[in-house]
Amino acid sequence: MSKLLERSNTINFIERKASSAAFKKLYADGMGLVEETAAYLDGDGRTAAKQLGRVAATLYAAESMRLTTRLMQIASWLLLQRALNSGEMSREQMMSEKQKIRLDTSSAKADVVGWNELPDPFKLLVTRSLRLQTYVHRLDRDLFSEDETVDEEYASDENPVGSQLELLRTAFAHR
Structure with a gap:
């Protein structure tokens, strides 16, 4: 029996998950984190950053850029997956667009100079974004x-x- 025929007879749990209620929750959680982060960076985060020392302020600026880049990449992946699930895009179109997305953005290590001076809510957003990125990256790898x-x-x-x-x-x- 050919591999193609074998695969067509099997249930792909990963693909089912990507179009299930679990994906809807992932989508809502991901987009919620994007909004929460934007609100923090424009509000309390901006105020907190003004009170940081020079080294911590530089780290905060760099990490803010990494954080927003990471979240925009995740949001792009979620939007593409939603478009595929709803039939708005073909798999080929989605795969073409997906090539532009990077799900491997890094972050500063907790032992870098200035990390302990960063505001706790900011560090929590970074941690949550990294966890979400890891999950989405694993799902992407399993799916595609x-x-x-x-x-x-x-x-x-x-x-x-x-x-x-x-x-x-x-x-x-x-x-």
Whole structure:
């Protein structure tokens, strides 16, 4: 049986998740974090930044740019996935646009000079954005990776679940 036919007979839980209520919650949480961050940076964050020392203020400015860039990349990914789910874009269009998105923006380490002087609400926004980025990046990889090593891993004799799945595939392939 060809790999294509095998794949068409399997349930792709990742794709189902991407178009489920769980995705709607992820979308709402992601966009909510974007709005919350914008409100903080324009309000309390602006006030708090004016009270920082020179090193911490420079770090705050750099980290604010990383934070907003990270959140805009996540928001772009969420919007593309929503457009795909609703049929507004074809998979090919979405994949073309997705090439422009980076889900690997970094952040300063907590031990960098000046980090402890940053406002706690700001550090929490950075942490939450990094967690969200990690989750979205993993979901993106699971949804759109062309790598077939996952199938090989599950079919391995060393993996007891994989060997059971292979037995099921074999048993139902001849029916």
